[in-house]
Every structure is written in structure tokens, then in C-alpha cells.
Amino acid sequence: MTTGTMLIDGVPVSFEYGQTIMEAAMAAKIFIPHLCHHPEFTPQGSCKLCTVKASGRYVSACTMSAKDGMEVENNTPDLNDKRRTLLQMLFVEGNHFCPSCEKSGNCMLQALAYELEMLSPRFEQFFPNRPVDASHPDFLLDFNRCILCELCVRASRDVDGKNVFALAGRGIHKHLIVNARSGQLADTDFSLQDRAAHVCPVGVILEKRKGFAVPIGQRQYDETPIGQQMDELAARSAKAEE
Amino acid sequence: MSFELETARADAGNLRRVAIDPVSRVEGHGKVTLLIDDNDEIQQVRLHIVEFRGFEKFIQGRPYWEVPVMVQRLCGICPVSHHLAASKAFDHVVGAPVLTPTAAVVRRLMHYGQMLQSHALHFFHLSSPDLLFGFASDVGRRNIVGVAAAYPEIAKQGVLLRKYGQEVIRHTAGKRIHGTGAIPGGVNRSLTVDERDELLAGIDQMIAWSREAVVMVKRLHATDPVLYDDFGTFRSNLLSIVRDDGALDFYDGVLRARDADGGILLDGVEAKDYHQWIGEEVKPWSYMKFPFLKHLGTEAGWYKVGPLARVQNCDFIPSPLAEAERREFIDYGKGQLIHAPLAYHWARMIEMLYAAETIKTLLQTDDLLGGDLVREGAHQPEGVGIIEAPRGTLIHHYAVGDDDLVTMCNLIVSTTHNNQPMNEAVRRVARQYLNGRKLTEGLLNHIEVAIRAFDPCLSCATHALGKMPLQVVLQDRAGSELDRLEKTGAGEISGRRE
Numbered sequence: 036m037t038t039g040t041m042l043i044d045g046v047p048v049s050f051e052y053g054q055t056i057m058e059a060a061m062a063a064k065i066f067i068p069h070l071c072h073h074p075e076f077t078p079q080g081s082c083k084l085c086t087v088k089a090s091g092r093y094v095s096a097c098t099m100s101a102k103d104g105m106e107v108e109n110n111t112p113d114l115n116d117k118r119r120t121l122l123q124m125l126f127v128e129g130n131h132f133c134p135s136c137e138k139s140g141n142c143m144l145q146a147l148a149y150e151l152e153m154l155s156p157r158f159e160q161f162f163p164n165r166p167v168d169a170s171h172p173d174f175l176l177d178f179n180r181c182i183l184c185e186l187c188v189r190a191s192r193d194v195d196g197k198n199v200f201a202l203a204g205r206g207i208h209k210h211l212i213v214n215a216r217s218g219q220l221a222d223t224d225f226s227l228q229d230r231a232a233h234v235c236p237v238g239v240i241l242e243k244r245k246g247f248a249v250p251i252g253q254r255q256y257d258e259t260p261i262g263q264q265m266d267e268l269a270a271r272s273a274k275a276e277e
Numbered sequence: 278m279s280f281e282l283e284t285a286r287a288d289a290g291n292l293r294r295v296a297i298d299p300v301s302r303v304e305g306h307g308k309v310t311l312l313i314d315d316n317d318e319i320q321q322v323r324l325h326i327v328e329f330r331g332f333e334k335f336i337q338g339r340p341y342w343e344v345p346v347m348v349q350r351l352c353g354i355c356p357v358s359h360h361l362a363a364s365k366a367f368d369h370v371v372g373a374p375v376l377t378p379t380a381a382v383v384r385r386l387m388h389y390g391q392m393l394q395s396h397a398l399h400f401f402h403l404s405s406p407d408l409l410f411g412f413a414s415d416v417g418r419r420n421i422v423g424v425a426a427a428y429p430e431i432a433k434q435g436v437l438l439r440k441y442g443q444e445v446i447r448h449t450a451g452k453r454i455h456g457t458g459a460i461p462g463g464v465n466r467s468l469t470v471d472e473r474d475e476l477l478a479g480i481d482q483m484i485a486w487s488r489e490a491v492v493m494v495k496r497l498h499a500t501d502p503v504l505y506d507d508f509g510t511f512r513s514n515l516l517s518i519v520r521d522d523g524a525l526d527f528y529d530g531v532l533r534a535r536d537a538d539g540g541i542l543l544d545g546v547e548a549k550d551y552h553q554w555i556g557e558e559v560k561p562w563s564y565m566k567f568p569f570l571k572h573l574g575t576e577a578g579w580y581k582v583g584p585l586a587r588v589q590n591c592d593f594i595p596s597p598l599a600e601a602e603r604r605e606f607i608d609y610g611k612g613q614l615i616h617a618p619l620a621y622h623w624a625r626m627i628e629m630l631y632a633a634e635t636i637k638t639l640l641q642t643d644d645l646l647g648g649d650l651v652r653e654g655a656h657q658p659e660g661v662g663i664i665e666a667p668r669g670t671l672i673h674h675y676a677v678g679d680d681d682l683v684t685m686c687n688l689i690v691s692t693t694h695n696n697q698p699m700n701e702a703v704r705r706v707a708r709q710y711l712n713g714r715k716l717t718e719g720l721l722n723h724i725e726v727a728i729r730a731f732d733p734c735l736s737c738a739t740h741a742l743g744k745m746p747l748q749v750v751l752q753d754r755a756g757s758e759l760d761r762l763e764k765t766g767a768g769e770i771s772g773r774r775e
Contacts (some may be wrong), residue, residue, distance in 0.1 A: 167682070
């Protein structure tokens with residue numbers, strides 16, 4: 036197996052050829068902020084949170100292959116400032132009301148906002164009108180929180196073989212839809228056993244009647260910041276997230 | 278219908294309009310307007326609630342299990358009350374009107390911790406400056422900092438009583454403010470042995486300080502009985518929940534109402550039947566409705582809620598120290614109900630003592646450490662939850678569709694019940710103290726004192742440090758400004774006073 040070495044923030048990181056910067060960093064327990072990346076699925080580089088500077092150029096760590104001798108900047112004020120701006124845009128584009136969201140404490144978007152010290156909203160709220168889909172007996176879809184990461188799309192297509200979800204529209208009008216003539220989740224074969232039921236990093240795909248069952252203090256990001264949960268982030272491909 | 282001084286007579290002649298805006302935050306902003314005739318006689322007084330919150334509307338369409346957490350954002354002072362009232366309503370929706378023993382005791386402990394901290398906050402931080410220094414005393418020290426300087430031990434007790442109540446909430450709800458402990462059908466946590474022992478270690482001191490607080494209020498009444506008995510006093514009906522056996526209970530019970538002489542108007546009314554007995558009148562000059570007992574009508578059916586109602590509505594308090602104080606309070610009335618707004622403080626401190634005693638009892642219950650947290654049965658389309666919040670009876674009513682989304686929400690909060698009583702108190706005070714007088718900060722504060730006695734929601738947000746901003750504008754009929762007086766958030770007075 037051919038290996039190489041690159042520098043991430045000056046620290047030598049070895050990798051196997053074919054690995055992305057993100058994969059090599061994860062293996063080395065170096066945190067690169069991300070939302071749409073998931074070790075189980077093909078990278079798509081859409082959220083841009085994992086933007087790093089590799090040999091002087093801004094690139095997505097989840098899609099850029101690691102190269103021998105590459106010098107990568109990751110945890111720098113410049114990059115974290117840009118990531119914070121991306122988060123601020125994501126927060127105003129949807130309706131993210133953390134105080135009453137059942138995903139609070141288990142939400143990657145919220146955890147990253149804390150990690151990157153997002154202290155203010157900065158941009159004007161869009162307040163989009165996105166009705167929830169409560170048609171399914173066991174699941175609720177709250178589109179207000181969708182960040183278009185397409186993890187559910189990829190999981191349903193690539194793992195479940197169902198194609199329950201898709202993105203429709205273009206540009207600012209892009210949105211998550213359900214592949215049914217009615218557009219309702221109840222009219223699909225979506226089920227609790229689906230991988231897509233357990234990959235949403237925010238609070239869109241929710242099992243009904245379970246909200247707030249986990250007390251404050253025992254949620255994923257209550258005690259340990261996401262940037263220090265490298266083992267948990269890397270292990271996502273090894274187990275179905277419950 | 279219209280009450281005396283609610284609307285000026287058509288033949289009252291030229292009237293000047295004086296507005297106190299904002300008077301305080303009562304679920305947002307409130308203002309008082311006065312119309313005064315050429316002889317400086319008060320012709321009209323109204324307490325307006327001019328903010329519109331809209332919770333009843335935007336809760337519609339949300340999943341029911343989210344509501345107990347969302348709806349508590351109505352308030353930063355007593356969110357636990359909304360959290361629990363909503364949870365109680367959804368207990369019925371999920372078919373679990375009777376909780377597990379552990380869930381029942383954890384919720385009750387959460388609520389009594391809330392009562393303790395809220396009553397301590399209101400009395401020590403918000404009202405004690407008025408009561409200890411005088412209503413028109415030096416505004417510069419009429420605040421909790423002034424109390425801390427002049428009476429450091431009293432201020433310290435207030436701060437630590439509140440802190441203890443908040444720790445009770447933290448251990449039961451996960452956070453001191455806006456926790457998530459109660460869920461439909463139960464709770465999401467119980468206490469650990471360490472958490473229980475930590476609370477047990479401090480409770481005897483809290484009971485002792487609560488007793489001292491009752492003694493202090495009694496002393497204030499004894500020092501100036503004319504003021505305390507007459508200030509803004511009006512007669513009205515009383516409403517609260519009581520336990521099935523007539524005991525005082527903040528968490529659960531049946532509705533009971535008394536008339537101004539103590540006669541029973543209704544009793545044993547279950548929560549689900551509240552709408553058969555309680556109506557709400559809308560008036561064009563306020564966003565806040567005016568509740569009334571339907572069988573008595575709007576003119577005779579309005580009532581007071583809160584400590585003064587509860588302590589006189591129940592048959593007894595089920596804790597020994599508070600019951601002894603209740604008896605002394607009742608005796609003070611010499612066979613009559615006590616209607617004085619300032620007696621709210623006395624009743625409130627008796628309730629704080631009851632809360633502290635009850636917390637101790639609950640902490641000694643083994644069920645507090647149990648692991649059986651949630652129940653669920655056959656789902657129902659509707660649920661009503663009633664609880665006694667620190668400020669009075671709180672009603673949450675929801676309907677839920679087959680898809681688990683809320684289709685209807687009706688909230689009658691404590692401050693709403695007290696809408697007409699607060700208006701009455703302000704009118705009495707305006708007549709007693711403002712008639713024919715030149716506007717001063719001290720006179721304005723008399724109106725605030727009357728409103729504060731009812732402990733309206735969100736009051737702490739504005740005047741926790743004596744920072745209740747006020748603006749009084751005197752205009753002629755044409756709307757020209759004749760006089761203006763302002764008090765800033767920092768307590769500074771400015772404006773013409775010639």
C-alpha cells in the first residue's frame with residue numbers, strides 16, 4: 036500500500052493514496068468542521084464547512100485527495116471566520132429555533148455553531164414558509180431545518196435503494212422533496228429500518244413521539260464539544276446511528 | 278360592560294390624558310392611561326396590555342411533544358409553570374393522566390422549586406425596596422442594591438432562597454431556566470442520590486429563612502395597618518385550584534371560586550370542564566382578555582387569582598408551619614376575606630414557606646430516585662392542564678390531530694385572570710393618591726406598587742434593579758403636550774415639572 040505524508044497546520048499526517056484530506060485527518064484525529072460529509076457515503080462537497088487551504092488554494096477537504104508534501108491550513112482564524120460566515124448563512128436560510136427544537140444538543144449544525152463561536156445571527160432572517168410533513172405514522176419531516184446536505188438522499192438511494200428523498204429547484208429555491216406523487220412521506224415505503232432515517236445531522240427527519248426523551252446533560256454534545264469527538268465522528272460508518 | 282372609572286362619562290367635559298407607557302412588562306409592555314377633568318378629578322383609568330404574543334397561533338401545526346418546551350418561552354420568570362401545564366395537558370393526549378410515582382414526584386418537586394424561587398424573586402428583589410423604604414422614598418436607593426446596602430442580611434436571604442429554588446429546577450428539568458424535564462406522559466429524568474443529598478443539605482435553612490420572611494411581612498402590616506389594609510383595596514371573587522380534600526396545592530386539583538364574602542361559587546370543577554365555567558371578554562382597548570365566571574356574567578363574575586386567592590380559597594395548608602401562618606392570616610381578617618392588594622405579599626410569603634416545607638417532604642420520598650419515568654395509553658384528541666403558577670391559575674388547553682400536530686391551543690395565563698383586578702387596583706390608587714396632585718415620580722410609583730402586588734409576569738425583566746422605565750405625558754384635548762415626566766431604565770427622572 037502506497038502512503039504519503041502531508042502537513043495539516045504544521046503537523047505531519049500520513050495517508051494512503053486515494054484518501055481525501057478529510058479521511059486522512061479523521062484517521063489522525065484532526066477535526067475539520069463539516070456537515071455534508073459522512074464517512075459512510077460518497078463525498079459531495081456541498082456544505083463547504085470543510086474548506087481548508089491546501090498549498091495556497093481553498094479546497095473542500097472532503098473531496099480533495101491528499102498529496103505527498105501537501106501543506107494544509109485548517110484551524111486558522113481566516114478559515115474559521117469563513118466557516119462561521121457559512122454557518123450564519125445556513126442559520127438564516129431556514130427556520131432554526133434551537134430553544135424549542137428537539138434535536139438541540141444532538142444537532143451538528145448547533146454543535147458547530149458553538150465550536151466555531153458563532154455568537155450572533157449577523158444576516159437577516161429569511162423566515163421561509165416550509166410546512167412540516169406529519170403524514171407518516173412514525174416520522175415527522177420538519178423541512179424548516181433542512182441544510183441541503185443530501186445525506187438522506189444519498190442514504191436512501193445508495194444504501195436503502197429506495198430513493199425516498201431528492202432535491203428539487205435551483206439556487207435559493209432548492210429544497211428537499213419526497214419522491215411520491217402526493218409529495219407526502221406516508222405515500223413512500225420509508226421505514227424505521229432505513230439508513231436514511233438515521234443520518235440527518237439536523238432536525239429534519241425525526242422519529243415521532245420521541246422528542247426530549249433524552250435529558251439535558253446526556254445529549255451528544257452536552258458535555259464534549261464536537262471538535263473533541265473524533266472517535267464518534269469516525270465511527271459513524273461502523274454503526275447505524277440510533 | 279364597563280366598570281366605574283373604566284370609561285369616562287360623556288358629559289365629563291374637557292379631559293386631559295395622562296399616559297404611563299410603558300408601566301412594566303406584563304407579557305410584554307403595559308401602560309396606564311388616566312383621563313383627568315378640569316378639577317383634576319380622575320375620570321378614567323385603564324391598564325392596557327398593548328403587546329401581542331401570538332403563541333396560541335404559532336403553536337398550531339407543531340408536533341405536540343415539542344409544545345411543553347416551546348410554550349415555556351412565553352416567560353422567563355416562571356417557565357416551569359407553562360412547561361408543566363402543557364405537559365399535564367398532553368398527559369391526557371397520550372393517555373397517561375396518572376403518572377408513574379417517580380414522574381409525579383419529580384414534576385411536583387420541579388414546580389415547588391419554581392414557586393420558591395419566583396416568590397423569593399418577587400418579594401426580595403422587586404417589592405421589598407418599596408416596602409422597606411416607602412413608596413415615595415429616595416428613588417436612588419429604592420432597589421435591591423439599596424436593600425443590600427441597608428439590609429444586607431435580608432438581601433442575602435432573598436438571593437440564596439432564589440438560588441436554591443433554581444437548583445431544584447436544575448436537578449429536575451436539566452437547566453435553571455427553560456429545561457426539558459417534563460415530557461408528555463412523564464419525565465425524562467429522576468434525581469441521583471448525590472443531587473437529592475445536595476438539596477436536602479440546604480432545605481432546613483430555606484425553611485428557616487422563609488419563616489423569617491413571613492414574620493417580616495407581618496411586621497410591615499403591623500407597623501402601618503391603615504396603609505396595608507387600604508392601599509388600592511377592592512372586593513372581588515377569588516379563584517384557584519385546591520386539592521380534592523380542600524388543601525392548598527400548586528400542582529394539581531379542582532377549580533374552586535369564592536365570592537367576596539367567602540361563600541363558595543363553584544367547587545370540584547375538573548380541569549377538562551374549565552370552559553363551561555370560565556369565559557373571556559374582549560375589550561377594544563387591550564390585547565389582554567378579561568376572564569369571568571360565566572354563570573355570574575362579566576359584571577359580577579371577575580375574580581382575583583394568585584397567593585391572596587389561594588391562601589383564602591383552600592381549607593388548610595398541608596404543611597405545619599405554613600398552616601399555622603395561614604391561620605394567623607385568616608384571623609387578621611376578623612372573619613372577613615382579606616382583599617387588600619398589599620396582603621398579596623403576606624400570602625405570597627406563606628406560600629413560599631409552604632413550598633419550602635413541601636420540597637423537604639418530597640426530597641425524603643424514595644420515588645424521587647426511581648427509574649420508571651413515562652407512561653403511555655390510548656391517545657386522545659384533546660387535553661387540558663391546569664396548574665397554580667406563582668402568579669395564579671394557569672390553564673393550557675390543546676387539541677391534537679391524527680397526525681400528532683396541534684390543531685388548537687387556548688392559554689389563560691395568571692396575569693390574564695388578574696386583568697380586571699389590576700385595573701381596579703390602579704383605579705383605586707389613582708383616586709386615592711393622584712386626584713388633584715401634581716405628577717411626581719413618587720406618585721407614579723404608587724401605581725407601580727399596586728401593579729407589582731399582583732406580581733405580573735415579566736416584571737423582573739424591567740425592574741429587577743429598580744429599573745422600571747416610565748413615561749407620563751400630559752396633553753390637552755387637542756393633543757398638545759402640556760407636561761412630561763420620564764424615568765429612564767437607570768432610574769433617572771427628567772422632564773418639565775413646573
